[in-house]
Amino acid sequence: MTEPAPEQPQQPPPPTDNTAHLPARVTGPLGVQLSLVSRNGTRRPMHRTRHPDRPAADNGASAPALVAVAHGSRDPQALRTVLALLDRVRDLRPGLDVRLGHIELNAPLLPDTLDGLRGAEAVLVPLLLGRGHHVKHDLPTATAAAPGVRTRIAAPLGPHPLLVEALYGRLVEAGWDAADHGGRRAAVVLAGAGSRDPDSAQDTRRTARLLAERLGVPVVPAYASANTPTVPAALRALAARGRHRAFVASYFTAPGRFASACADAVPHRAAAPLGAHPAMARLVLHRYDQARAAVAPADVVSLLASA
Template identity: 80%
Template sequence: MPRTRQPARPARGGTGVRPAPTLVVVAHGSRDARALRTVLGLLDRVRDIRPGLDVRLGHIELNEPLLPDTLARVGTGEAVLVPLLLGRGHHVKHDLPRATAAEPGLRSRIAAPLGPHPLLVEALYGRLVEAGWRPGDPGSRSAAVVLAAAGSRDPDSVLDTRRTARMLGERLGGVPVVPAYASAATPTVPVALRALAARGRHRVAVASYFTAPGRFAAAAADAAPGIAAAPLGAHPAMVRLLLHRYDRAVAHGAPADERTRASA
């Protein structure tokens, strides 16, 4: 597994000023090497916007550094975990609290996942435009978008994806947006595309509801009949959203072991 450098940048602060909590960005992990490069690029942009903030990376699986190792290296003090995940699900509800509980000497908080949020929708919209979607010209009644997501058995995660689809549809001026999934939930992306075609929606784009390249994102793009947007990656709105989640968790103030979560 690739090893990553964890630059230690202490937060600014003079005598008597409490250091800002360490920002620990929690990525899922992927066997696709592009995923790690994408996440590291996102973190570099976060550091550019917030110089002096100690920003570190931890993975749930598949890539180093793994989250428990990152938390152990932070040691004592305070940390805010921001999941680089798009909705509520098993990782957010179980894996992250378990990891923080294993480091009782570290005061930690778990921020809300990235979605749903208007900034996330702005990133989705921006990636569609980059791929060739024409703003303000939906192409009559034949246009639609499939929001391709990883999928989850957790009903809250499914609800979060559906809410994002509704918000993206509003951002697109009323174009139908249908959520579809690579695993664990239905419909699949090909099934959603066939259903839209049967309804006369032949100009269909696929929006990539993935933070980075990987197997699921590639399969969704391959199924697209036309426009296939890139994963969210280091889009400027993603950088702003990650820091927004961190700031809200800092303001909320409750540690993870009190089982609280920062609100959207």
């Protein structure tokens, strides 16, 4: 990214009323501060940004910031869940500057978070589970609009074996027992948000295959929107095949409207969203490290080429 122009000497402000610009001056800094808030409401320390021409004092100081990019939700539990996940990430990598930015609906929005990193380097890690519109278009657009930050965009979280580990863990919490549910009547519906992008659907199907290998039972992808089948339709299809003991695996990073709608299909056998499962924190750091290690981020290059 291009470096920001040197600051010009400040001129005395003209004697005009600047109150019209007050909202912009308030919401930008507020968003930056919120990106550093932990789940218990305390503020994480602001890491100092190393000047690009100065040598790093240690490895922690020279590492790019990790900007976790969440979708955003009107469900207040969603933000709490994402903050808990980022706390786990910080615990695994002490000293790493970990920040949060949302695509929509919640503060801090991604542009505000990037604005707080002017002159620094950052790796954007989407807390998204496949190659959909947000990863292919929204994130590159946001980074292009923030020329003062040198950025890389990591691959989305899925598909990956660590994601399957988190899905399995949530199913066990919901009552899945391999000894009881590994027979001919058992199955799992992998319930996701849905996308019109064929790459996103392909990623969900691949995760379903990986989870089926782990569980030893059929796993059928289903969606809350955009794609078919719906979760109820998938459950009916499995029942028609004699698979009456079906669980729903929540293929969502955090709670929200779509996650709740999918769980309502079989509330007594629906797993919780992936949330702050320990495997999710490891996966976030894995994607961060992958993006840092790539001379040219191959994951992103392939995403943009297929867009």
